[in-house]
Amino acid sequence: MDTVKENSEAVVRKIVLRRKSLVFFLAIAALGATAAAISAAIRSLDSDSLSLISGMGFLVWLFFRVGRSRVELDGSGVTLIGLLVKVRMPWGAVTKVSHDNGLGIRDTSGTQQGVLAFGGSLLEEIFEKLGKGRISAAARTISEAREQALPDALADTRVQKRLDLIPADLLLLQLPVMQGLIQLGII
Structure with missing residues (x-):
């Protein structure tokens, strides 16, 4: 665990936990979807091809969203x-960190x-048996970071949950527009 001594108290540096395999999966899926869309566009630009391109745009968006999911830890x-969705949990709200059936963090209200x-996945269970489980390692890292939290960070118990919109979400706008143009016979 990375810590910095500040005013004789330990402060947790920002740590980002992510599954690198998801980023690799994202890159392969995006390349495949892009190649399929380009192939359809080269053949002809009829309504079927545009629907396929629109669907591939949705898949690229979905793979991007899955690939960017992660856990971020800091001193607070x-x-x-x-x-x-983005959920912000101060250390005071974290009551339990588990890794049964995937990483779970229980807050003071009892919500997981x-x-x-x-x-969780079958492959992760196999890695866990070999002592190389990424989910249990992430759970240990989160627990260690909570133990090193400052008293100010432990006092706050307000969990904030909000919609997480990013510029890539604009890719979703093309779906109803494309379908509307096809239904109206414009394309």
Whole structure:
């Protein structure tokens, strides 16, 4: 665990936990979807091809969202960045960190928060048996960071959950526009 001594107290540096395999998956999927869309566009630009291109744009958006899901730790708490939601939990709100069936963080209200990037899988269970499980390592890192939190960070217990909009979400606008143009017979 990386810490910095500041005023004789330990402060947790910002740590980002992500599954690198998801980023690799994102790159391969985006390249495949782009190649399929370009192939359809080269053949002809009829309504079927445009629907395919529109659908591929949606898949690229979905793969991008899955690939960017992660857990961020800092001196004041943990941030879970999921598919469409960002959950900010100060250290005072974190009551339990578990790794059964994926990474789960329980808050003071008893709600279990999780993130798509650290969901459970059969492959993860095999890695866990070999002692190389990424989810249990992430759970240990979060627990260690909470133990090193300052008293000010432990006093705050307000969990903030909000919609996480990013510029890539504009890719979704092309879906209803494209379908509307096709239905109206413009394309």
